[in-house]
Amino acid sequence: MTQAAGSTTRGARLLEFDAAALAAAYRAHAPIAVEHGLADQPLLTLEAIADLADWLPRDCVICDTPDQPLLVPEGGPPRGSEPRPGDVIRHLEVRRSWLTLLNIEQQPAYRELMDACLDQIAAVVEHRPGDMRRRVGFIFVSSPLSVTPAHFDIEHSLLLQISGQKELTVGHFATAAVERRECERYWEGSHGRVEDLPLVEVTHDMVPGRGVYLPPIRPHWVINSDAVTLSMTLTFFSADSERDQFVEAFNARLRRFRVHPRPPGRSLAVDEVKATAMRTWGLRRRLTGRHEESTHY
Ligand SMILES: [Fe+2]
Numbered sequence: 001m002t003q004a005a006g007s008t009t010r011g012a013r014l015l016e017f018d019a020a021a022l023a024a025a026y027r028a029h030a031p032i033a034v035e036h037g038l039a040d041q042p043l044l045t046l047e048a049i050a051d052l053a054d055w056l057p058r059d060c061v062i063c064d065t066p067d068q069p070l071l072v073p074e075g076g077p078p079r080g081s082e083p084r085p086g087d088v089i090r091h092l093e094v095r096r097s098w099l100t101l102l103n104i105e106q107q108p109a110y111r112e113l114m115d116a117c118l119d120q121i122a123a124v125v126e127h128r129p130g131d132m133r134r135r136v137g138f139i140f141v142s143s144p145l146s147v148t149p150a151h152f153d154i155e156h157s158l159l160l161q162i163s164g165q166k167e168l169t170v171g172h173f174a175t176a177a178v179e180r181r182e183c184e185r186y187w188e189g190s191h192g193r194v195e196d197l198p199l200v201e202v203t204h205d206m207v208p209g210r211g212v213y214l215p216p217i218r219p220h221w222v223i224n225s226d227a228v229t230l231s232m233t234l235t236f237f238s239a240d241s242e243r244d245q246f247v248e249a250f251n252a253r254l255r256r257f258r259v260h261p262r263p264p265g266r267s268l269a270v271d272e273v274k275a276t277a278m279r280t281w282g283l284r285r286r287l288t289g290r291h292e293e294s295t296h297y
Pocket of ligand 1: 152
């Protein structure tokens, strides 16, 4: 790869945001827009991303059709189907496709870039050192007019538009019961793709330099403009969101035995026991290391 040369980002101030407003949004589990200076970053040109796609392990590159409906409730996209995904990226105008690069932090220059951004966020949102954990970076590249179906992610997410333009619509579930059902479907293999279109809350015009922080479990979908678009999403868990997802995973296992456990948030003591059990039993693959089953969009 060539992009590592001269691309030091350690300690750089790459994001611009109102710290008090971000802290308040984070506490309120609300989305908030930010600005960034990554559009001219040499690591994030289409050619650099094409090189990165060829460098990453094949199972870290998802290629899917760009022509999708907003609702695809069953399962996530295929993975590792392109022998030379970089070539797809280099010719996206004619080879219509929708690609996600997973775990870009495997490449040291991208890890540095990710950390430079998330260190800025951590300085504002962390309750205590180490509260931000399991940092993971993703790149999304897609053909003109691509659609990313409605879904939610279980991580905190920072969506950063690098080139091209698209509309990011953020919604909310119609009722608490719908949200609960969707959280349970996630652990049954839905990958967060929802059954019904959520209620629209706001649509962000994602142009280069624009970013959005999204809390966990916040449904959203994306419609590209008539140009190739490239974006980077950086994700993390907090101690609280990690515990909640351990509880969800624990509960999903109980439901297989026709037990109907309490969802997270009802009793901190019970939640801690469940989360500890999951850690102790070593059943946390979904939350640790690579996103082998949790597919971010
Ligand atoms: Fe997403």
